Amino acid sequence: MTARIPTLDITRYDTDRDAFVAELGAAYRQWGFAGISNHGISQELIDNAYAAFRKFYALPEETKKKYHLAGQGGARGYTPFGIETAKDSKHFDLKEFFHIGRxxxxxxxxxxxMPPNVWPEEVPEFKQYGLALYNALDALGARVLAALALHIGLPEDFFVDKVDVGNSILRPIHYPPITTEDIPNVRAGAHGDINFITLLVGASTAGLEVRSHDGEWVPFTSQGDTIVVNIGDMLQRLTNHVYPSTIHRVVNPAGDAARQPRYSVPFFLHPNPDFLIKTLPGCISAENPDRYPQAITAHGFLEERLREIKLK
Structure with a gap:
């Protein structure tokens, strides 16, 4: 792992809180990204969930497409290969994915x-492990948000009633093997996430790159039990860019590695749909005037962005 994007042990939130909050806040102010270790989510759960997701993606195309819900903008169920396109990109991402909601x-x-979930009947364990991983990441995300709240002078429980019915999404992604040379598409084009924070389980395969303040692309491949957690556009807007939503991408590997599939499972933690994203007064100053005088609901912001990335 690059030494420049920090990884922090979240058990220190309970044993060394002030220092942990200061270090985590500093990491996010600089990078918009950090690794979180010792998070307490069992490797057995992660492995079982990944096995179920792989089993689904191995199904025939026509079977998977039974779970594609037309007209929902990919909110739940399966989104086939070749649809999602990063904002301002001319080329679709090289991936297919499935959305599990609350x-x-x-x-x-x-x-x-917030429509009901759909579950692949061909993989009965998909629901069991998908929901268990969803709930575990939801709880971990709440702990990260508590630390971020303290760092900017808010009460520890500030976010609790703003995300308790959040329209959060678990997204198992399959990047198929790349068999064509010299294509303009990449596995995931440069983008910022829409939500409050994203928790990524399975960034252990190379490919994720984070754009620094200087415009340099920095690889971020996690090790051990680390979960990568980054700031999304909604939290950037709420905090008036105190917490930046950093542009990142998933690049195509070189050589034989390109012929291997890649799997990853991000959890997009969203606020409740009717939460009003209005700049926090404590994040406004003479040096950092309010960039967003017009407030917007979380659902309104989500709809706007889904149109931009061609899911709606």
Whole structure:
């Protein structure tokens, strides 16, 4: 792993809180990215989830397409290869993916914007391990947000009631083997994430690159049990760029490595759909005036961005 993007042990949040919060906040202010180790999510759960996801992607195309829900913008279920396109990119990403959302009651006030999940009947364990990993990452994300809140002078529990019914997404991704030379497409074009924070399980295969303030692309390949966590555009907007949403990409490997598939599972932690993204007063100053005088709901922001990346 590059030495320049820090990895921090999250157990220090309980044993060495002030120093941990200071170091984590500094990492995000500089990079918008950090590694989180000793997170407590079992390797057995991660391995079982990955096995279920791989099993799904090995199904025939026509079988997978049964779980593609037309008109939903990829909100739930399967999105086939060749659709998602990074904002401002001319070429689609070299990936297919599946979206698992929060399980909510049908009478929830958010049901109209948070549709039910669909589950592949051909892989019965997909639901069990997909939901378990979803819930584990949701809980870990809440701990990271608590530390970020403290770093900018907010109460530790500031985000709790803003993300408790968040429209968060677990996205198992399959990047198929690349068999064509000299294509303009990459596995994931340069982009910023839409949400509050993203937690990436399985960045252990090379390919993820983060763009530094100087415009240099810095590889970030995790080691051991590290989960990569980065800031998304909604949190950047809420904090008036105190926490930057850093552009990143997944590049195509060279040589024989390109002929191998790549799998990764990001968890996009979103606020509740009706949360109003309005610049935090504590993040406004003479040196950093309010960049976003117009507030927008989380759902309104999400819809805007889904159109930009061609999912809607």
């Amino acid at each position: 399980e909510i009651a049908d009478d929830s006030k958010y049901r109209d914007v």
